[in-house]
Amino acid sequence: MSAAANAPAIRLVNLTLGYDRRPAVHHLEGEIAPGEGLAVCGPNGAGKSTLLKALVGLLTPLGGKIHFGGLSPRAVAYLPQIVDIDRAFPINVRDFVAVGALARVGLFRALNAAEQVRVGAAIETVGLVGFESRTLETLSGGQMQRALFARLIVQDQPVILLDEPFGAIDAATIDDLLALIARWRAEGRTVVAVLHELDIVRRAFPRTLLLARECI
Numbered sequence: 001m002s003a004a005a006n007a008p009a010i011r012l013v014n015l016t017l018g019y020d021r022r023p024a025v026h027h028l029e030g031e032i033a034p035g036e037g038l039a040v041c042g043p044n045g046a047g048k049s050t051l052l053k054a055l056v057g058l059l060t061p062l063g064g065k066i067h068f069g070g071l072s073p074r075a076v077a078y079l080p081q082i083v084d085i086d087r088a089f090p091i092n093v094r095d096f097v098a099v100g101a102l103a104r105v106g107l108f109r110a111l112n113a114a115e116q117v118r119v120g121a122a123i124e125t126v127g128l129v130g131f132e133s134r135t136l137e138t139l140s141g142g143q144m145q146r147a148l149f150a151r152l153i154v155q156d157q158p159v160i161l162l163d164e165p166f167g168a169i170d171a172a173t174i175d176d177l178l179a180l181i182a183r184w185r186a187e188g189r190t191v192v193a194v195l196h197e198l199d200i201v202r203r204a205f206p207r208t209l210l211l212a213r214e215c216i
Contacts, residue, residue, distance in 0.1 A: 008031035008032060008067075008069050009032055009071065009159055010031070010069070011030070013065040013067065014063065014064035015028040015063070018050070018062050024050050033190070034069075035186075035187075036191075036206070038192045038205060039201040039208045040192060040208075040209045041196070041198075041201060041208055041211070046212050049081070051211070052078070052163050055159075068159070075159055076157055076159045076161060077159070080163050081163045082141065082145060082148070082164075087144065088136075091136060092135055096136060096147055098111055098154065100154030100155040101119065118153075118154055119150075119154055122153035125153060126176070126180070127176060142170045145169050146173060146176070160184060160190065164195070165195075166200055181204060
């Protein structure tokens with residue numbers, strides 16, 4: 001096996017993050033292996049979401065480095081907090097899920113037959129068959145989160161970042177989405193999730209990063 005195959009999916013080197021040159025997270029160090037499940041926990045304002053935004057490339061580090069092993073920094077799928085989604089935007093479930101294919105097909109190109117099949121399969125996997133023509137504002141919290149996970153399936157990336165994916169959703173949806181996370185990890189995908197629910201952390205995430213503006 002090559003050295004690249006043994007490389008961590010993500011490596012943080014003396015990473016400092018913040019806004020307007022004001023540090024919010026200080027001097028993070030660590031590695032996250034391919035196929036690993038890492039929960040990022042800590043109080044509000046600890047820098048959890050800030051870390052995810054840096055990993056997905058939405059925030060430039062104030063210091064230090066983020067390395068993705070042999071992967072491109074674009075090989076990351078990101079699920080934002082549900083409150084950050086504009087559910088009044090006039091788009092139906094199928095088209096919303098299909099957004100996950102844009103990195104492959106381009107912004108102004110129609111999806112080919114293979115991509116259409118991929119979108120349909122993702123919708124079926126998350127249990128939203130029959131909801132394809134529904135607009136986002138008509139969905140419950142659990143249904144919206146299923147649609148977001150379907151979009152991640154379509155993105156098909158080796159690193160998956162989840163920002164508070166289980167807030168205010170029903171137990172059945174939590175069970176289904178945890179099963180999907182377990183499948184991703186079995187496929188060798190790395191999953192990093194910001195979580196507040198300690199029972200879910202214990203149940204599904206073997207490693208925990210506890211933040212309070214720095215690693216504890």
